[in-house]
Amino acid sequence: MYPIVLLSVLGIVLLFLGFLKSKNILLPATLLFLALALASNFIDWNQGPFLYFYGMFAVNKVSLTFNAIVLISAFMIVAMTRGFQDDDEAQPAEYFGIMTFSLVGAFMMIGYEHLIMFFIGVEILSVAMYILTGSDKRNLRSNEAALKYFLMGAFATGIMLFGIALLYGATGTFTLTGIQGFVSAGQGPEPYILYAGLLLLLIGMLFKVSAAPFHFWTPDVYDGAPTIFTTFMSTIVKTAGFAAIFRLLSHSFSDIYSFWWITLAGVTVLTLFVGNVVAVYQDSFKRMMAYSSISHAGYLLIALTALSRQTEMSILFYSMAYSVATISAFGVLMLVAREKSLNGRPNESYDAFNGLAQHNPLLAFVLTVSMLSLAGIPLTAGFWGKFYVFSSAAERGLVWLLVVAVLMSAVGIYYYFRVVIASYMKEGTTAKIRIAPFYQIVLVAATVITILFGLVPGFFEQIL
Template sequence: MLPIVLLSAFGILLLFLGFLKSRAVLLPATLLFLLVSLAVNFIDWNKTYLYFNGMLLTDNLSMVFTAIVLGSSFMVVALSSSFMEDEAAQPAEYYGILLFSLVGAIMMIGFENLIMLFVGVEILSVAMYVLTGSDKRNLRSNEAALKYFLMGAFATGIMLFGMALLYGATGSFTLAGIRAYAVNPQVGLSLLFYVGLLMLLIGLLFKVSAAPFHFWTPDVYDGAPTLFTAFMSTVVKTAGFAALLRLLSVSFGGVYTFWWTILAIITALTLVAGNITAVYQNSFKRMMAYSSISHAGYLLIGLAALGQQTKQAIVFYSLAYSVATIAAFGVLLLVARQRNAETITSEGNSSESFDAFNGLARQNPLLGFAMTVSMLSLAGIPLTAGFWGKFYMFSTAVERGQIWLLVVAVLMSAVGIYYYFRVIIAMYFREGATAPIRVAPFYQYVLVVATLLTIGLGIAPGLLEGLF
């Protein structure tokens, strides 16, 4: 509850700070606001509270997810120093909207009422529509924002229609009321209930880029400014899966036999579509977009299994994926800006080629090592956090006896190794530009922390056990 109040107040304050002549205060202020919100998030640790007449829940699980979201946001904002140098940028507005979007993300994480879920989704989505099109000089960014808005509006409409059908069937918007209806053996579940459940799932699966609702992802990720792509692929995805976990485990566990097959098929389709398509990409940014789709598939394995280890697996995977992805986009930001890897043509198209990373490890060993650890983690190589994230996910499938889904996931993981290692090969085994990459000290600290977290969780994965 306190992070929601503080982030709302801090977002408004940032808009007023934008009237100052100097921009120098904006980035430190935003980082401070995020740290304060992260600190107060744990005030109610080991306590459970309901707010807004039982519409929002605060417990250990919601606080852990909120911490991942706030920590990821801190790291993304810490990489945004280029806004201070761009006269056309509006950093006060960008940071303010980011903080407002976090309010929506936290609502999605702790909702106890479908109305609160809808409000959270809308706050987060509208903020992302604006940030996606924030580069007004880039036609690609404008096109991405329009696509995201139109398709997101349809998905939200479907989700809202599903909520209405669930209310018509159960007479309640609360998760407890829906659960009571679903597990009552004396009540024959109506067709409205099943259709409403499917429509609600479609709306949320769109938000996390699951196939076949993923077609917007490559164009939006590619067209959006790289910094906001990093935010979108980590914070938005974490909030979406936290919402799905809460919805399925609390309200619809009683009808697991109905929806698990559908979700398992979507999981397999997401894994295949994301990994196979990523192989053919020549742009690193589009590859990361399809990588995001594939990782949505790995996270869906835990939801399709929905066993005792699902919560732990999704929390660990979300953290491991977020840290590695932010490090990768952080290196891309530097390479694109200083090596002119990002080229904008008169049509507004942009691309970040794999060739931009040629020889990077020799020119800047820190960037090369950070990107290598990130790619190894995303590929699921041992001694990185990504390996244990996949291990936990695969364990949930084994626990449920979903061996066929496990086989698909393992095969697609092998495919993923190919396109992640393309970046490593380019950095260490190819000749590239001779100009060194300059890295600001604070930027270095963020990349070092992300790299150490990835390695630390890979060596000691049990650090998060027993938190909830």
């Protein structure tokens, strides 16, 4: 609750700081505000669970851990913006303010106890992403991505609202606890309205996390948006989205698991197949990362489909591992793409990484570790993330789903290693890339986290 109040106020402060002649204060101020929000997040750590806002918002250790993952990711991403000093047309006060407000929406999605609170959170986060996606007004790809994201997001929101309305019509309540009580009591004489409401609500939520077949917006939006906002979208939005789906299914609909798990399993298989297979055919590293994001949504859906005792830990650990590896990968991409720009446009193809290790060994190492983690190679956090996800499915007995996931993981190794091979085994003209000290610290910190949790995964469980 404290981060919501704090960031709501500090976001307004950031907008007022934009009136100052010097913009240099905006980046350190934003980082300070995020650090304060992270510190305030742990005030209720050993005190909960609590209900706030008239019982519409819940705080417990799980929600606080998701909040921490979101805030740490946001801190790293903001640190890599360098205050948008390289772009004379940028409006850093507005960008930082919108990013701050979007975090408030993410927190609402993570800790909602009332479906109206969830809807408000989704809209705050979504509207912020629509704006940031189209923030590069001179770039037609950015404009197209924002329009496509907005239109498809509007349809998804309508479907989600229809689902919420049907759930209310079936149960007479918007609260997760009230819905759970109705479901456990037997769903009444006509459960079909309840089932239809749940499916429509899930469709809207699956759109937000880029699950197939609701993924069509993802490649174009990720490719067209400025890379820094693509990083924000692919980590924070996905973490908040899966936290929301997990909360909905585990709190309210676990008693009708036999109804929805088949649907979710089908979506999982399709998401894994589309994300991994289509990623193989991409020539752009950024579009590959977009399809990679879809594939990782599939792995997280495995844990939700199983909904076992391991699911909670699986989603938390996987979200952390995926976020830091993705931030590292996009962080290196932003540096290399600007250095290898073609006709004034960043070069985001695989060829841009040719020979990277010759003059930039640190960047090549950071990129390699992130790719290894995303591929699920041992001694990285990504390996244990997949291990926990697969363990939750094994606990439920979904062996056939594990076979599909393992096969798709093998496909993923191919496209992740393409960039590693380009960095170390191909000749290129990449000169020494100058890295700002704080930017370098963020990349090293993300790499250390990936390796640390790969070597000592039990440390994360001890924190919880």
